Amino acid sequence: MSEHDCDLLIVGAGILGLAHAWAGAKRGLKVKVFERSHTPLGASIRNFGQALVSGQAPGIMLDLAREANGLWKTLGQGAGLHMHQQGSLLFARTEVEEALLEAFVNGRGATLGYRTQLLRGEALAALYDGRFAHHRAALLGLDDQQLYSREALTQIVDYLARALGVEFHFSTLVRDVESNCALTSTGRFTARHIVVCSGHDYQTLLAEQIAALKPQVCGLQMLRVRPRQPLALQHALLTGLSCVHYGAFADLPEAQAIRAQIRTNQPELETHGIHLLISPTPHGDLIIGDSHVYGRDISPFNTEQVDRILIDLAQDTLGGEIEVLERWQGVYGxxxxxxxSVLAAAPGVTAVLMHTGLGMSVGLALGERTIADLLGEARPHSSAA
Known part of the structure; x- marks a missing residue:
């Protein structure tokens, strides 16, 4: 070891910080992780835990999601994570949504090798004893995975500490970083490499460099619910509304018809940036959401109108009533x-920021690539690197 306190110092114990810590520890680096809260409390535990491949835009995000898919399997096995690996179901509720899914499967999906299947008729009716037979079709995303993030992150922390010797400093604020040095609320630490993964906090660290990116914050309304008719859900669920949100579909010509249908029938969906996601928990409950509001800061106040829209959409999708157990506000950069963005902020200091809500889908792969680049490792050619 060098004269530094560690080889790799990570700021932030969300999924992006843990991904970089894992990538470094696997390479034999001495790793320290600093997190200002007593446990991960940010975007990574407030989300759906969906690691999606099928929804990713062609290019770098699809490449990263495919790489992360295998990494999740490895990490999930090592850390003992409860993961749903049966895939996702994206339901077409209308003729125009079905037309888009068909065009995707026969066009971009086939050309770029998305592992998806379009389920109709008997195949659709066979899902969950006919629970979803009222939809027109379903796109099965075979490579999509889902975990319960509010439990999974603490399991990953435990695994990295126990099995790989990563040293965690919770309830410790990093006040400043400079070349190979972090000034914290418990002292000064030096490292060969410092990686800042501080989420949507654009003010505490590297504020000037981050401001040049002009990032915003996204706030989301989320709920945990329980179906009144029990449902042992094993898939992540989406609807055709997601086709105007996710890059795999949003730029297809058929998406315009969905947008027009939304603006005619339910313009409030566009106003509030609503598209339905549903994720199962290991306890028989479901996480549903979400809405999107953007700005430099996000108001802490949720609106009942948005929650009501989400509940109605979920009940229509599930074909039954649900009981609300919890409500909260999600947030991400x-x-x-x-x-x-990956910023070389100073000698020995790199900042890594997500500008979408897809950290669970691509974060593990982004961590691998960033650490490989910092260490000067050659990596295989990527179609969109």
């Missing part, structure tokens, strides 16, 4: 110059 958004709308930077691309889906993510």
């Amino acid at each position: 958004a709308r930077g110059p691309g889906p993510f």
